Amino acid sequence: MKRFQVCTLMLFSCCAWAKQMTDIEALQSAPTRCTYEYAFDMYGAHCGGLRLNKIPSLRAGIEILDFSDNKLQEIHDDTLSSYTSIKFLYLSENQIYSIDDNAFSYLTNLQSLDLSKNVILTLPETIFHLPTLRNLYLHGNPLLHLHLSKMQLSKPIRAPLELLDLSECKLKVLPDWGVLPQLYLYNISHNPLTTIDAQHFSPMCKLSKVDLTGSIDDLQLCDMRMTITWFQIRNVYFLLDDYTRLNSREFENCPKVAPPDNLNITYQECRQLYTKTQNTKSSRRTWLTIGGGLAGFLVGFVLLLYVMHRHNVAQTKKADKETKKIPPDGDKQASAVLLNNAA
Ligand SMILES: *[C@@H]1O[C@H](CO)[C@@H](O)[C@H](O)[C@H]1NC(C)=O
Ligand SMILES: *[C@@H]1O[C@H](CO)[C@@H](O)[C@H](O)[C@H]1NC(C)=O
Numbered sequence: 001m002k003r004f005q006v007c008t009l010m011l012f013s014c015c016a017w018a019k020q021m022t023d024i025e026a027l028q029s030a031p032t033r034c035t036y037e038y039a040f041d042m043y044g045a046h047c048g049g050l051r052l053n054k055i056p057s058l059r060a061g062i063e064i065l066d067f068s069d070n071k072l073q074e075i076h077d078d079t080l081s082s083y084t085s086i087k088f089l090y091l092s093e094n095q096i097y098s099i100d101d102n103a104f105s106y107l108t109n110l111q112s113l114d115l116s117k118n119v120i121l122t123l124p125e126t127i128f129h130l131p132t133l134r135n136l137y138l139h140g141n142p143l144l145h146l147h148l149s150k151m152q153l154s155k156p157i158r159a160p161l162e163l164l165d166l167s168e169c170k171l172k173v174l175p176d177w178g179v180l181p182q183l184y185l186y187n188i189s190h191n192p193l194t195t196i197d198a199q200h201f202s203p204m205c206k207l208s209k210v211d212l213t214g215s216i217d218d219l220q221l222c223d224m225r226m227t228i229t230w231f232q233i234r235n236v237y238f239l240l241d242d243y244t245r246l247n248s249r250e251f252e253n254c255p256k257v258a259p260p261d262n263l264n265i266t267y268q269e270c271r272q273l274y275t276k277t278q279n280t281k282s283s284r285r286t287w288l289t290i291g292g293g294l295a296g297f298l299v300g301f302v303l304l305l306y307v308m309h310r311h312n313v314a315q316t317k318k319a320d321k322e323t324k325k326i327p328p329d330g331d332k333q334a335s336a337v338l339l340n341n342a343a
Contacts, residue, residue: 069093075103092116133159148175179203181274189213198230202263205270222254
């Protein structure tokens with residue numbers, strides 16, 4: 001009992017000491033004051049709300065970087081290039097206006113990028129080709145529309161985007177993304193859209209929700225008809241402040257037009273691309289499983305050989321001891337030698 005108490009006491013003082021050490025460490029790096037912790041099995045650096053205008057030198061291997069609510073203005077090619085393990089990057093609520101072309105290119109593990117509430121002027125194309133980027137938040141960038149309206153992306157984009165948030169970006173026209181086969185949530189709310197075209201949505205074949213709140217209130221009802229019909233055909237849930245306009249007699253009386261062929265064509269293109277990526281994913285998984293199984297089998301086999309070998313050695317020894325006079329069993333020894341070599 002006593003020993004147990006001493007043990008826990010030691011453990012506690014040890015913990016306190018370790019904590020003190022991290023405090024000292026934090027003090028030593030006073031200008032940065034970023035803190036580090038494990039969250040969701042990932043190593044993260046937290047630098048939010050520190051009024052920093054530069055990303056300080058951070059520990060290697062971080063997978064989460066929260067640098068939101070600071071005063072960062074420019075992201076250069078070398079600002080983040082040494083933190084290639086980052087998966088989640090939060091840069092919202094800074095004053096970012098300039099992003100170099102390859103500012104994120106080194107982050108080949110990046111899954112989520114939050115650039116909300118900044119004053120970004122141009123978005124480098126490389127972002128849209130990040131191989132694992134699933135979530136992109138651009139919400140609240142009031143100057144971005146100037147760039148997006150004339151942006152020419154090379155298509156199809158490589159990033160497997162699942163969530164794209166372009167709310168409150170003063171967009172009048174939606175940018176042309178081409179096929180987005182993984183996209184399921186598209187937030188384009190609070191933009192003064194002057195037009196909405198079903199062609200924009202047909203290459204998003206996995207789309208399940210579009211937030212249009214406050215974005216199409218000023219559009220002519222009949223101009224939206226095709227898009228709304230498309231959403232209905234494809235079971236896309238669309239959010240509006242007010243659905244009464246769509247239930248009006250006016251909407252009902254809009255001239256009925258059949259969806260043009262190319263809607264289905266781009267939709268099918270998207271489906272094919274989706275199936276293709278799913279197939280490569282599952283075949284990769286299959287190969288991993290087969291590889292894993294094979295490795296397991298080999299380990300088991302070698303273990304079995306080893307056990308058999310030990311058993312044989314013991315048996316031979318025993319036989320040797322017990323019956324010294326009887327000539328040795330040639331067969332058994334041969335197999336022991338064989339197994340010996342194999343193991
Ligand atoms: C879309 O963005 C707005 C404003 O940022 C937010 O309030 C809303 O919850 C978002 N919609 C969805 C469906 O996430
Ligand atoms: C497009 O697809 C829908 C649903 O699969 C179908 O009802 C419609 O007839 C198709 N339109 C054309 C023009 O092929």
